[in-house]
Amino acid sequence: MTAPMLTLTGVAKGYGPVPALAGVDLEVARGDLLAVLGPSGCGKTTLLRCVAGFERVDAGTVEVAGRAVAGAGGHVPPHRRRVAVVPQDGALFPHLSVADNVGYGLDRAQRRGGRIAQVLELVGLGGYDRRMPHQLSGGQQQRVAVARALAPRPPLVLLDEPFSALDAQLRTGLRADVRAALRADGATGVLVTHDQGEALSMADAVAVMNGGRIVQCAAPAEVYRDPADPWVARFVGDAVLLPATADADVAVTPLGRLPLRGPSGAGAVTVLIRPEQLRLERAGDCAATVVRQTYHGHDALTTVRLADGTLLTARTLDEGTALPAGARVGVTVRGAVRAYPGSA
Numbered sequence: 001m002t003a004p005m006l007t008l009t010g011v012a013k014g015y016g017p018v019p020a021l022a023g024v025d026l027e028v029a030r031g032d033l034l035a036v037l038g039p040s041g042c043g044k045t046t047l048l049r050c051v052a053g054f055e056r057v058d059a060g061t062v063e064v065a066g067r068a069v070a071g072a073g074g075h076v077p078p079h080r081r082r083v084a085v086v087p088q089d090g091a092l093f094p095h096l097s098v099a100d101n102v103g104y105g106l107d108r109a110q111r112r113g114g115r116i117a118q119v120l121e122l123v124g125l126g127g128y129d130r131r132m133p134h135q136l137s138g139g140q141q142q143r144v145a146v147a148r149a150l151a152p153r154p155p156l157v158l159l160d161e162p163f164s165a166l167d168a169q170l171r172t173g174l175r176a177d178v179r180a181a182l183r184a185d186g187a188t189g190v191l192v193t194h195d196q197g198e199a200l201s202m203a204d205a206v207a208v209m210n211g212g213r214i215v216q217c218a219a220p221a222e223v224y225r226d227p228a229d230p231w232v233a234r235f236v237g238d239a240v241l242l243p244a245t246a247d248a249d250v251a252v253t254p255l256g257r258l259p260l261r262g263p264s265g266a267g268a269v270t271v272l273i274r275p276e277q278l279r280l281e282r283a284g285d286c287a288a289t290v291v292r293q294t295y296h297g298h299d300a301l302t303t304v305r306l307a308d309g310t311l312l313t314a315r316t317l318d319e320g321t322a323l324p325a326g327a328r329v330g331v332t333v334r335g336a337v338r339a340y341p342g343s344a
């Protein structure tokens, strides 16, 4: 097995008394894109800056392509790490053309070898080489920033919330194109984001951070389907968390007996149900009353109240399910549910 492209072992970093990273262990496989996902202030940017070399770690080690770049052995400066950074605002040189921005880190042979045109093609900007940054849209400027990062073929590309300043529609297209460009170039990437959709849709693996620690690192589907704890469950998507009692492979819940997925222990548990697992039907047991429904185009979210007062939100996809407040519905759960020890 080939060594990971990036390995962090026990990395700690504080700013004065504030611990921004509290012992981070992480591996990124070659060619993968890892998303570091977490709320504001959890330490994402600090982690990226420690990998890039802009910050010195207080403890632990950072290895890039098997070579120690930070730790007890010393601190390799950023320009010697062969790690490229795509900043939030692109940070293009305003007085340089697109081609000169992209070619900035290349030697003469690389510039002449057609690498600039190649990476501009990769990011969908073939033919834009003579434009100046102010003649580009925000999205195009970010594409140039990605091309500039890829140009010298760095083993590792770090992307620091690169799409956050762009509007939603532009972001979706750019995410897919940037993912494809990284893949086509064989680059390994680390993407910092606080956007769950971005992390789940782009990355091969998602590291969820909270309070300076990685609380879960797994494939996107696993993080969504099998979150490590109720906090992760809520952070990576909409979550219905209900108190229940586990009994072997079944949980006794306000919605009846539900099959359990994975280990849970016995006794008081909290079960996780995703809103798309809930089915609301006019027929059947009138177990709930509709409180409100909000329409989102691709789906609708319907909040219902059970007889015991519990509120649940279901996601429905079919157009024929407009449900007025006060309507009586039956609630059923599709598939197995995950349970966590303790009450909600």
Ligand SMILES: Nc1ncnc2c1ncn2[C@@H]1O[C@H](COP(=O)(O)OP(=O)(O)OP(=O)(O)O)[C@@H](O)[C@H]1O
Residues within 6 Å of the ligand: 015, 018, 019, 020, 038, 039, 040, 041, 042, 043, 044, 045, 046, 047, 194
């Ligand atoms: N230069 C600094 N001096 C002092 N404290 C800092 C400094 N930079 C970051 N911090 C603190 O370290 C913690 C982690 O910050 P960091 O910027 O890494 O978080 P983040 O997850 O990237 O947040 P955001 O999503 O808001 O950018 C926060 O409590 C922050 O206030």
